[in-house]
Amino acid sequence: MGIDTHRHGRLTNRGEFTMLTVAALIVFFGGVIALQVPVLIKKQMYRDLTVFSLLMLLGMVYSFSLALDLPTFNPIRYLESIFAPATGFVDNMLSDMERL
Known part of the structure; x- marks a missing residue:
């Protein structure tokens, strides 16, 4: 847990920032659940x-995995593999x- 620069260029302690993010997510999701x-x-x-x-469970898992820098599911890779043949065909036609 070293010192890391954040988006605004300020130096922050990465561990403290992560804990604040997790706490904010807990408050946010708890509030939405309490209301709905x-x-x-x-x-x-x-x-x-x-x-x-x-949907709330999916949102929570994704949000917490982003906040904790855990690997997340990326559907783009699968979509690229599905549409790659069509993309090549269209590129050939246009060329x-x-x-x-």
Whole structure:
């Protein structure tokens, strides 16, 4: 845990910054849950509560992994591998059109 520069150019202790970020995330997610879950339960919206819980869990996992510099899932790699053949085809077509 050394001294690290942050976006604004100030020197910060990386460990303290990480702990403040994690604490802010806990307060934020706790507040959202405290506001939404009782309303969903009171209105007996159990399907909505299930979807809310799953999306909140995904958001929490992703946020905490970013805050703690853990590796995160990047779907771009998979999308690139799927669309690479189409990209090559379009590039070839456009380069052929430029020759005309």
